Amino acid sequence: MEFKEPPTELPTLSDLVTQLLLKDEPALIQALEKIPTGLYASLFNAAFTGAHINILRQIVKIWPFPCLHMGTLTIREPQQELLKAMIESFQVTPDQSSASWCSKLRILDLRQDAVLRITCPGNNDTSSVCFHSCIYYAQSAMCIPAQCRNENAESEDHSSMQSLQIILDLSLNGTLKGREFFSLLVRKVQQSLGTLHLCCRDLKIDKLSDCKGSLSFLDLKCVDYLSVEQASLTEVTKLLTQMANLDSINLSKIICRSLTGRTFKRFTTNLKRMTSLAELNLSSFTLTNHLDCLLRVLPPTLEFLSLVFCELSNNDFRFLSQCPQTNNLKLLNVSNNPLYWEDCGPFQHLLEKNSGTLQHLEMDHCLMTDSTVSVLIPALSQCSQLRLLSFACNPISMNVLMRILQHLTPLMELSHVIYPIPVHCYRRWHLQGSIDQQMFDDIEARLKSMLEAAKRSDMNWITYSD
Ligand SMILES: [Zn+2]
Ligand SMILES: [Zn+2]
The missing domain is CATH 3.80.10.10 (Ribonuclease Inhibitor)
Known part of the structure; x- marks a missing residue:
């Protein structure tokens, strides 16, 4: 008899069970706590994809693992409401009635990431460690922003709350929707008496001068990817002084009055601390004859280098060709710089x-x-x-x-x-x-x-x- 390969998209048993369960929303909400924990990941996936907001709220409330990652789920404009519901349902204080925690969830990770699974493998009890937990959290828990500090927090038992984190990528672009979303996060931190850590890994800032209030709620050490558009070099340098070790820097439309002054020197001094920088994107940042001052301080780990509209000179290209920082590039973009025959x-x-x-x-x-x-x-x-x-x-x-x-x-x-x-x-x-x-x-x-x-x-x- 001829053997036929099964179709690759065949639904798994847990997918089929999940679809059946979702057909009766009220019954599912009632029975949620009795459902085997092995079904939670596919149930969460289906509830998010199908926009079952009430089920989603309940799932987050009683999530039986220490971490919940969005992973490969697609988040578009309409899904913003689902994200808000998840944040609202994330338990950050002990249950009022029982003075205990219903949820085992400690890390809510809202990033979209193709390599993240919904929950970390082997995470089946509260003592398990999430592989993506913030490495700076211990320090940031010690320095809760003044806006969130509550004197009553001193009497709380912090041992049970210390690993509360919302990990996310943020785009501070000044839109009403963006501001509303950020306000929700701030309210959550305040509600947690400052024990919830907002851990931003990818930070995009459009018009830095308009975002300073929001930035005071973040611990910038956590940021791996920084993108700033429209700012002065002084403002960018101030940000960099608060950052630990960036993997990627993207700067566009940066105003720098002098490439020989103190501000530029302070900027390069801070860049020098980024010892694992792999990506540098500069756009509309005039660097004529000074690219060497900037690149010289970087590690030889650069893989992505983009220098668009930087008014590079022949000297700059000569430095690029000789410096060790450009020995292993995977991406190079020199668009909008003149490259003459000679x-x-x-x-x-x-x-x-x-x-x-x-x-x-x-x-x-x-x-x-x-x-x-x-x-x-x-x-x-x-x-x-x-x-x-x-x-x-x-x-x-x-x-x-x-x-x-x-x-x-x-x-x-x-x-x-x-x-x-x-x-x-x-x-x-x-x-x-x-x-x-x-x-x-x-x-x-x-x-x-x-x-x-x-x-x-x-x-x-x-x-x-x-
Ligand atoms: Zn995890
Ligand atoms: Zn963090």
Whole structure:
């Protein structure tokens, strides 16, 4: 008899039981405490996905494990109400009637993370440790923000409450919804008499000057990923002084009056403490002739480096090509910095030294001409790990575009290329709406047939014009 593989999407027994249980919401809420703990994860998953808000509240109230992670569940705008319900149901003080804790839940993790399971493996009693618990919590419990401190807390038995944490990624963007959500978190901390720790791992700040009140409720040591848009370098430096060891820094539209003054020096001194920094993204941050002051203090662990609109000079590119901080890059983005023919030797060397690691390279709007690209082609064709290459909006000819295609087709990892529209297609170079559509259609057809001839139809060559 022929053996047939079962379909991979076949629901498990616990999925089927969960679906049956959810059909009668009131009965399920009544019986929830009697349901085997093995069913809780799939029940939580189904209750969140199906927006069963009342069941969700009840599940959080009597969650039988020390931690609850959102993990792979998708959180979009409509699910915000579900998150709020979960926060409200998170027990942060002993039950009023029995002076005890109904819930075993100590760590509510609201981050979306593809590698997190709903509860940590082996977590079947309160003494188990959550692998994602905050490593700074012991210190932050000692310095509860003044706004949350309650004198009565002194008499509470802290031993039973010490591991209460809400782990989350925060975007402080000044919107009404964002402010309401943050107010709910603050109320929860106050209700807990300061024993609940808000543990923000990924912090995005849009317009720093508007968020200072909210920041006073956070312990910034917990932040791993920091993103700030629109701020002065003085404000950013002040933030960095409160942070411990960032993995990623993303700064955009930062005002820095002088690259030789005390503020810039203090900024780099604080960067120097980030000994495990792997990602640095700077955008609209003018660094002409001073990139070395900034990169020199960083560890040689950088994997992602983006320097868009940084007005980099030839000296800056020379430093990039020589410094140990750029020896193992997986991502490099130098878009919107001019790369002239006579300057491109250092950039060529930068590509060569990263040819074994580079997966993602962007150099859009770099004023690269045929001569520049011709020099870079041998280095590019050595980048064996390259998956995405973007060099859109550079003034090159059709001949050079075809040459580059011929040299890139042997790169078997390379699947996405964003190419520049050759100059002859423009009635006036780089003027919006001045592209000759017929000429452009011919180019697309030509590239397509060249990819077919090279047996690389799997490569996706696209373009855009601004
Ligand atoms: Zn856990
Ligand atoms: Zn923390």
